[in-house]
């Protein structure tokens with residue numbers, strides 16, 4: 001299997017997983033959405049964090065991944081991945097925030 005095929009398969013698997021997550025949480029039964037979110041949301045956040053670790057700034061404030069090309073052409077600019085993230089989540093800003101309940105569900109109560 002070539003690198004291109006592996007890359008395409010991994011990329012498609014990631015998008016299928018994300019699409020499934022959105023579908024279950026937005027259109028699924030509330031019980032399934034809650035169970036799925038509790039199980040999958042930490043996994044998705046871990047994946048996003050792992051991606052963003054690659055986009056950490058260096059000592060000069062350049063993103064290590066987005067800083068490519070000849071040194072004399074490099075300009076200070078936002079990390080493209082971080083910028084894409086903020087643009088993508090911005091469209092959801094008009095949704096009401098979800099506040100944590102003041103009480104815990106019985107299965108979440110401290111023992």
Ligand SMILES: [Zn+2]
Nearest residue numbers: 055063066079
């Ligand atoms: Zn970056």
